[in-house]
Amino acid sequence: MSLIVEMNQKAMDLGIPLSVHFDITYRCNERCIHCYLDHDDLGEMATAEIEDVLDQLADAGVFFLALSGGEVLMRRDFFHIVEYARRRLFNVKIKTNGVMIREREACRLRQLGVEQVQISVYSHRPEVHDGITKLPGSLRRTIEAIRFLKVQGLKVSMANVLMTANLFDNQGVMSLAKELGVSYTLDPTITPKIDGNTAVLALRAPGAELHRVFRNEELVGNVAEFCAPPAAPDEDVMDGYPCSAGHTSCYISPYGDVFPCVQFPLPSGNLRREKFMDIWRHSSALEEVRSIRARDLTTCSACSHVGSCSRCPGLAYMEGNMRGPSSADCEKSFQRTGIASANMLQRSGIADRALVQIQPLTRTN
């Protein structure tokens, strides 16, 4: 067992929130067509409030801290926040579009001991990337930022969201990542807007595109293994929990709202009214999330994919039931293995049809 896996298990046993995703602002200098956020500032936490939250998180045992947004550099106190977090010895990861990172900012991030910078790149072609961000020149500035960060020796990863607007460009982005010497991840997840608006879901990549990327060895490793039919679930699988959301990780919004995950907008408490540990330990919402095991899932518990599906409880929640299926993940499982999920069969009506009985022909002499 690797040390990280061991640490996760220990955090689970001790009830420690090992990782926190903290959006320090929703303001942004880009207007990405697929973004789930409202970029107005509706009263984000002040510097002192964020310091207090970081103190509480450190005392709670949080180790991995992802600072994200919005665009984190839109906050004038951004470097102060990072410095404060590093003084409290968090492992800090920054998620940014890189547009505001020049030599000076890259140097400061290195001095502060930031562990990793994740930068969103949607295409290697400016007309596509800038068309998605709605900020002319953004791809050029983002690539410059990656170079500045690499010169400083920082670990950089390129996050490529797959959607209808950039279909077929992922290979070009992957080549760009190689050329720049950074790691690459492809994410086909498009989530409803934070206000519940689902119009952006029209941007989800079609099944055929998922089928194509799931057979790309550079992305998935061993294709035969990745696309293999699911193994029959055993007791361990049925007693397992869906993901780390609410168990060893959670999300904090710029307004102090606590949720199980950035993709799981189940209100669990607010840091302007309660202490973090009170929310973490006693929130009825988090307790409910923690109580769910695979065997409790409606539809999914009877699905052949239950042990290997990437089912996101947050996306399921946004579809109306945190114990229910997440259609986007059903589609992924189907495109990966060619086997329809229980949810897909149910929705198509096939599961309700009576089986055809074949009777042996009885001879009557």
Place this chain on the structure above:
Amino acid sequence: MSERYIARSSSIAARMMGVETMVMSALDSTFFSLNEVASVIWEAADGTTPLSRIVSERVCRDFDVDADSAARDALEFVEELAKHGILLVSEQPIITPAAGAEPTA
């Protein structure tokens, strides 16, 4: 043998988990899990307390271990962490900087 002073590097992330300490180097993402005894030494690594005093006043006091083997094990431990750049070792007291600045000995 000359005295050793030890200080935590400013390029690390660290957190106590139960009685153990997780430490990760921001330079190369090397990850360490320190056991209870090592955690005591780590916590006491303020750059100004000599290692010998940390061993005699903290390790030997809190754990059932003889002084000679504790001193030997402690030295081996700090040298191992120093190799990965997560602990600074010097024959002089170390002025520990805040995270983000280079240390001065």
